[in-house]
Amino acid sequence: MKTATITDFRQKMKEHLDEIQQDQDILVLTGPKKKDFVILTLETFNAMEETAHLLSTSANTKRLMESIAQDRAGKTTIRELNFDGAKPNVASRKRVAKAKSK
Structure with a gap:
């Protein structure tokens, strides 16, 4: 996270914005009377x-943590999204990795 004063930001706006975009970082602008601002890219937001x-929610957090653990253990399933009504193509991570390496 980077910081700058509002005055410095005004003077070097393009440079600051380019740097935020390039680094996908956050810029905190400090102003008078504790009026601070945060600038970030839409992607970061x-x-x-x-x-x-x-x-x-705790249920969402639990599912997310379980999914991360499965991914790290190599026990994930990859599904192709298909919106035309056909059944999705399901492949294990290992089979997909083997197919890609051929």
Whole structure:
């Protein structure tokens, strides 16, 4: 997380915005009378919102942690999304990895 004063941000706005975009970082602007602001890319904001949603309930958090553990153990299933009514193609992670390496 980077910081800058509002005055510095005004003077170097393009440079600050380019740096935030390139680094996918957050910039905290400090202002007078404790009026501080946060500047971030829309991508970073959306990621934060998604994380907040995923962790918003204990049930969601539990499912997420179980999924992460399964992924780390290599026990995940990959499903192709298909919106035309056909059954999804289901493949284990190991079979997909083997197919990709051929």
